[in-house]
Amino acid sequence: MKTVSVIIPAFNEEGAVGSVIKELQEIIRKNGIEPEIIVVDDGSKDETAKRAAIAGARVLRHRSNRGYGASLKTGIAAATHEYIVITDADGTYPARYIPEMLAKLEHADMVVGARVGSTVKIPLIRRPAKMVLNLVANYMTGTKISDLNSGLRAFRRDIVMQYFPILPDQFSWTTTITLAMLCDKYAVSYLTIDYLPRKGKSKIVPWDAGSFFILILRTVMLFRPLRVFFPIVLIALIAGLTKMAIDLRHQPNISASAQLALMSALLILLIGMLGDAIATRLGRLNPNAVIGVKTDYLVSTSDEEPVQGERSAGDR
Numbered sequence: 001m002k003t004v005s006v007i008i009p010a011f012n013e014e015g016a017v018g019s020v021i022k023e024l025q026e027i028i029r030k031n032g033i034e035p036e037i038i039v040v041d042d043g044s045k046d047e048t049a050k051r052a053a054i055a056g057a058r059v060l061r062h063r064s065n066r067g068y069g070a071s072l073k074t075g076i077a078a079a080t081h082e083y084i085v086i087t088d089a090d091g092t093y094p095a096r097y098i099p100e101m102l103a104k105l106e107h108a109d110m111v112v113g114a115r116v117g118s119t120v121k122i123p124l125i126r127r128p129a130k131m132v133l134n135l136v137a138n139y140m141t142g143t144k145i146s147d148l149n150s151g152l153r154a155f156r157r158d159i160v161m162q163y164f165p166i167l168p169d170q171f172s173w174t175t176t177i178t179l180a181m182l183c184d185k186y187a188v189s190y191l192t193i194d195y196l197p198r199k200g201k202s203k204i205v206p207w208d209a210g211s212f213f214i215l216i217l218r219t220v221m222l223f224r225p226l227r228v229f230f231p232i233v234l235i236a237l238i239a240g241l242t243k244m245a246i247d248l249r250h251q252p253n254i255s256a257s258a259q260l261a262l263m264s265a266l267l268i269l270l271i272g273m274l275g276d277a278i279a280t281r282l283g284r285l286n287p288n289a290v291i292g293v294k295t296d297y298l299v300s301t302s303d304e305e306p307v308q309g310e311r312s313a314g315d316r
Contacts, residue, residue, distance in 0.1 A: 009071030069173030229272025
């Protein structure tokens with residue numbers, strides 16, 4: 001890997017954006033990689049764009065504030081290299097992890113900086129909601145997600161661009177791309193990183209957790225609807241069978257409430273199966289929704305040297 005595009009969304013980050021760019025340039029070039037640093041100024045009212053340009057970044061500007069996700073999409077679409085790194089302009093993500101993330105990208109489709117290191121400065125008020133959202137996302141995808149919405153990650157441009165129509169314009173962009181790629185069986189790898197105190201004021205508020213929860217349900221409905229419908233079916237079925245058992249112990253007839261619960265379970269199950277069939281069919285029509293890890297070598301059972309293997313469809 002000789003080149004990489006680094007996308008930095010920024011909104012009123014004049015205090016840190018210059019130092020973030022300089023740190024990125026120094027560390028990435030030290031590892032023999034030439035970075036294309038793109039700062040997307042999302043309608044800032046301060047000197048964010050000016051300071052980013054002085055530091056040597058290519059600056060794209062939104063005329064008005066469109067959101068974190070919209071800034072990432074603008075930057076990724078404008079990038080000229082296959083490999084993309086996204087990070088924040090507030091100095092919370094140390095750039096020293098980026099070379100290792102790019103190295104791990106040789107065997108994964110996306111590498112996420114998991115904020116579980118020894119120095120993690122996530123505000124306490126956000127931690128309970130973050131934990132609950134992670135548990136829900138783990139169930140919905142059937143995998144263990146070390147960090148659902150980390151803003152430091154590396155990936156291949158073509159894989160992420162196929163999801164642009166469903167990626168939101170707000171902070172939930174990172175959550176959505178994580179869920180979408182896991183549901184489509186892409187290889188998502190995690191690297192333990194530190195998370196430093198931000199410079200400036202955070203744009204995330206506590207009640208954004210509700211929006212993230214709805215987003216998780218919405219995204220999983222697009223890829224694995226049975227994960228949403230099955231618990232509802234189970235609850236309705238247990239309620240109906242319990243009520244029916246109680247009814248039959250006191251009278252020979254089954255009450256209307258028990259019948260309603262059982263019928264609801266059947267109808268919800270059928271709707272879920274229909275949604276799952278549609279999601280599966282649409283997934284098969286997408287030529288890029290495949291496991292994208294490339295195989296470096298073919299495993300040999302003899303004593304011969306391993307043979308160089310071909311890249312998988314996800315590497316095209």
